[in-house]
Amino acid sequence: MNTAEVKYFSWKDGTQVVVNKGSGYPRLFKLADGRLACAFDGMYVKFSSDDGLTWSDAVAASKFPEYEGLFCANAALWQLDDGEIFLAYRANGRKANTPAGEHYTSIQVSASKDNGKTWYHHSTVYEHSGRGGVYEPHFELMDGIVTVFYANDTEEVNVLPYQYIEYKQWINGKWTNRTVVCDGGKHKSRDGMPVWLQLRDGTYACIIEAWNTAGNGHMMIKLVTSKDGKEWSEPVDIYASKKGKAGAPYLAELPSGQLMVAFQTDEDMTTEGDMYSAMKTIISDLTPADKLTAANFSEPDMPFETPDGYHSIWNGLYVSGNYVYAITGTNYPSGQIRLNRYEW
Numbered sequence: 324m325n326t327a328e329v330k331y332f333s334w335k336d337g338t339q340v341v342v343n344k345g346s347g348y349p350r351l352f353k354l355a356d357g358r359l360a361c362a363f364d365g366m367y368v369k370f371s372s373d374d375g376l377t378w379s380d381a382v383a384a385s386k387f388p389e390y391e392g393l394f395c396a397n398a399a400l401w402q403l404d405d406g407e408i409f410l411a412y413r414a415n416g417r418k419a420n421t422p423a424g425e426h427y428t429s430i431q432v433s434a435s436k437d438n439g440k441t442w443y444h445h446s447t448v449y450e451h452s453g454r455g456g457v458y459e460p461h462f463e464l465m466d467g468i469v470t471v472f473y474a475n476d477t478e479e480v481n482v483l484p485y486q487y488i489e490y491k492q493w494i495n496g497k498w499t500n501r502t503v504v505c506d507g508g509k510h511k512s513r514d515g516m517p518v519w520l521q522l523r524d525g526t527y528a529c530i531i532e533a534w535n536t537a538g539n540g541h542m543m544i545k546l547v548t549s550k551d552g553k554e555w556s557e558p559v560d561i562y563a564s565k566k567g568k569a570g571a572p573y574l575a576e577l578p579s580g581q582l583m584v585a586f587q588t589d590e591d592m593t594t595e596g597d598m599y600s601a602m603k604t605i606i607s608d609l610t611p612a613d614k615l616t617a618a619n620f621s622e623p624d625m626p627f628e629t630p631d632g633y634h635s636i637w638n639g640l641y642v643s644g645n646y647v648y649a650i651t652g653t654n655y656p657s658g659q660i661r662l663n664r665y666e667w
Contacts, residue, residue, distance in 0.1 A: 329579065329581065329609055330579045330581070334604070334627075334649060334663050334665060337649075338376070338665075339627070339662065339663045340377075340661070340664070341661055342369060342378050342660040342662050343367075343369060343381065343660040344659050345658045345659065346364050346367070346658075346660060347636065347652025347660065348363055348652060349362070349363045349637075349652060350362050350363070350398045350399055350400055351375075351643075351648055352402070353644075354402055355402055356438060358370045358372050359375050359643065361378065361660070362384070362399075362400050362410055363398055363652070364395075364396045364398070365383075365385075365396075366383070366384045366398060366412050366433065367381040367382065367383055368381065368384050368439055370439060374646055375648060375664050376664075382439060384433045384435070385412065385414070385433050385442070387444050390431075392416050393414040393415060393427065394415055395412050395413070395431070396412060396413055397459045398410060399412065399461050399462050400462065401469060406436070406438070407434055407436050408434060408438070408439055409434055409469070410435075411431070411432045411448065411460035412460065413430055413473075414430075414431045415427065415429065415457075426453065426454070427450070428450065428456035428457050429448075429449060429450035429457065430448035430450075430457050430460050430471070430473050431446075431447055432445040432446045448498050449473070449475070449491070449501070451477040451479055453478050453479070454478040454483065455479075455480075455483055456477060457475045458474045459516045459517065461518050463519055463520050463521060465490075465527070465552045466552065469493040470491070471490060471491055471492075471498075472489070472490045472504065472518075473488075473517070474487070474488055474514065474515040474517060475487045475488075481508075482508040485511065485514075486507040486512075486514050487504075487506060488504040488505035488507075488514050488515075488517045488547075489501040489502060490502050502553065504529060504547065505531060505533075505558065507533075510557070510558065511534070512533040512558070513533070514532070514533045514558070515531060515532050515533075515570075516570070516571055518530050518573050518574045520575075522576055522582075522612055523576065524580075524611065526549070526613060527548065527551075528547075528548050528612045529546070529548070529555070530546055530573065530574040531546075531547065531572065532545075532569070532570040532572055533545045535563055541567060541568040543563040543568070543569050543570075544563075544569050544570075545558035547559070560617055561584060561615070561620065562584065562617060562623075564588045564589070567592065571586060571637055571638065572584055572585060572586045574640070575640040575642045577606070578667050582606070582615070583604055584607075585602060585604045585649065587602055587603070587637070587638060588601060588623075589601075598632070599631055599632055599633065601627075601634065601635050602627055602629070602635040602649065603625055604623065604626060605621050605624075606621045607619050608620075626651070627651055627655075630655060635651040635652070636651065637652050638651045639651075646666060647665045648662060648665075649665075650662045
């Protein structure tokens with residue numbers, strides 16, 4: 324390992340801005356025209372032309388009649404080579420024609436052909452009526468193909484109360500059959516919230532929240548890797564909180580090749596029942612992803628001040644050019660989506 328290339332930093336050296344008043348689950352993506360896009364719950368999108376310092380008004384991206392009665396959340400952005408923008412999300416709830424006692428769950432995709440000005444319903448990745456649901460899509464490329472990971476605990480896959488991580492690919496104008504990345508039933512875990520990417524060495528890495536089945540059963544952060552996107556490793560422990568839980572992870576590769584992992588945890592809560600949960604990040608050394616363990620990561624850092632009794636949750640990370648971004652939905656000092664930009 325070439326330790327001379329390892330770099331750590333503090334979010335205290337970053338620049339913070341408010342992206343939006345209210346809402347949460349923010350996700351960032353850099354568009355081909357140079358603008359930074361931020362999508363968030365309710366499926367609204369805002370744009371920045373100065374690398375995140377100022378933001379446009381929000382544009383609605385999922386206000387379609389067929390979604391009446393559904394809650395649209397868990398945004399994920401991607402842009403195709405032809406310029407069309409994809410926005411994936413879960414649309415769950417009770418549609419007007421849903422049979423009594425059943426719950427409708429789906430991963431939907433809206434798209435824009437005019438750089439985010441207007442949106443239309445593009446496609447349905449997965450849908451099911453009954454018990455369980457599908458959640459938390461995340462786009463990247465696999466072998467040059469647009470691929471969306473998501474979590475699935477519908478009764479259709481017969482793993483309740485456990486959960487699969489799986490993906491589908493956009494090929495020849497349709498979404499393929501699902502491929503399983505993590506079988507939660509196999510290792511007795513509710514694996515969720517997949518965030519994945521292909522690293523510069525070609526390895527695919529996917530961060531998830533999972534049950535700490537060897538310990539107290541609380542949520543913790545684990546990593547799975549693959550050389551080809553088809554055969555995946557068993558989950559490896561990356562972070563377990565000192566007490567309580569650690570969940571809702573995000574993954575990014577820093578310019579140095581180190582991995583940064585974000586998560587939310589209540590481990591610092593001092594007042595029982597105060598709903599405290601804070602965003603934290605850890606940074607790896609240069610150990611290859613398929614050899615990483617918890618011992619290879621730094622001590623946690625907090626991108627946003629989060630006093631006891633408040634939260635900074637459903638966080639995202641993003642790396643673009645010379646900037647590393649952390650973004651969160653917080654209620655401190657008031658309800659807002661907040662961004663911290665560190666110049667590398």
